[in-house]
Amino acid sequence: MITKKILATALFALTSSFAFAAGGPEVKIVGTEASRVDAESLQRGARLFVNHCLNCHSAQFMRYNRLTDIKLTEDQIKQNLMFTTDKIGETMKSAISPKDAKEWFGAVPPDLSVMARSYTSERLAAYMRGFYRDDNRETGWNNIISPNIGMPHVLGELSGTQTMLQTVFKADGKDVKTDHDAETRARAAFIAAQTMSSFEHHVEKKDGKTEHSYIVKTLVPATDGKMTPQQYDIAIADLVNFMEFVAEPHKAKRIQIGILVMFLLTILLAAAIWLKKEYWKDVT
Numbered sequence: 001m002i003t004k005k006i007l008a009t010a011l012f013a014l015t016s017s018f019a020f021a022a023g024g025p026e027v028k029i030v031g032t033e034a035s036r037v038d039a040e041s042l043q044r045g046a047r048l049f050v051n052h053c054l055n056c057h058s059a060q061f062m063r064y065n066r067l068t069d070i071k072l073t074e075d076q077i078k079q080n081l082m083f084t085t086d087k088i089g090e091t092m093k094s095a096i097s098p099k100d101a102k103e104w105f106g107a108v109p110p111d112l113s114v115m116a117r118s119y120t121s122e123r124l125a126a127y128m129r130g131f132y133r134d135d136n137r138e139t140g141w142n143n144i145i146s147p148n149i150g151m152p153h154v155l156g157e158l159s160g161t162q163t164m165l166q167t168v169f170k171a172d173g174k175d176v177k178t179d180h181d182a183e184t185r186a187r188a189a190f191i192a193a194q195t196m197s198s199f200e201h202h203v204e205k206k207d208g209k210t211e212h213s214y215i216v217k218t219l220v221p222a223t224d225g226k227m228t229p230q231q232y233d234i235a236i237a238d239l240v241n242f243m244e245f246v247a248e249p250h251k252a253k254r255i256q257i258g259i260l261v262m263f264l265l266t267i268l269l270a271a272a273i274w275l276k277k278e279y280w281k282d283v284t
């Protein structure tokens, strides 16, 4: 009896985790152009980053004096952007210790040095726009991109708040291979949603039957923030832009060097072709 129960539980765990691995929540991301490379955007992003992220996170591969690369002077950096140290050659450390953070939020905030690369810029932008009010969470916040994350919405004052509207479509015990109805309706709702939304396919084994359900989560604006939605989108684009710079500060230089190398190789190739022609002219 007990073994049967364990087996059933294991099977359930397996199928549900499989469903997650196979489908995972699909996320619809709207808006936010996050690939601009201009110094002003990077500077605004830097301000947001040091003011709002370094309270909890560090960026241990980023030194403050590197910010001269985004056209800030050492004086500007010292006066406006350095809160946790007064040494310009120091790396960006967080204001709280990892131990305290773990105690307060249940998880250590990850270092943000290469977050833009590992998480991708699009996902990062969506994450920063994906917070919604959730009274079941200790922080009062949840996130559509990273469900049940321990991080509160630190830019909530700027963005205003959102709530989450969840609709569940069940394919009641029937085999969905022959009944695509629930999925079709759920997908239509997912696509129709104007704001950010996610689509999940859940598979449950109950009394020998397979139950499929489709969950559409949609974010709905609730209260206004200090910024309009458009201003907030631009702020997030700036922030992500800056985090891309943090992850790859040499990218711009690498591209320049790459172009120069290609140019030199082209000249060399032309010279080689000319030499070959010259050399063989008298032979043939």
Ligand code: HEC
Pocket: 048, 049, 052, 053, 054, 055, 056, 057, 101, 105, 106, 107, 108, 109, 110, 115, 119, 124, 127, 146, 148, 149, 150, 151, 152, 154, 155
């Ligand atoms: C009040 C503390 C705090 C602040 C401020 C904060 N974070 Fe976090 N952040 C956390 C914690 C805690 C986690 C880890 C949560 C977890 O793993 O459950 C986290 C995780 C993350 C993650 C990983 C998300 C994931 O899916 O794993 C990203 C990205 C992130 N933070 C970005 C930022 C950015 C960008 C800022 C600044 C705008 C910021 N954070 C400000 C506490 C904070």
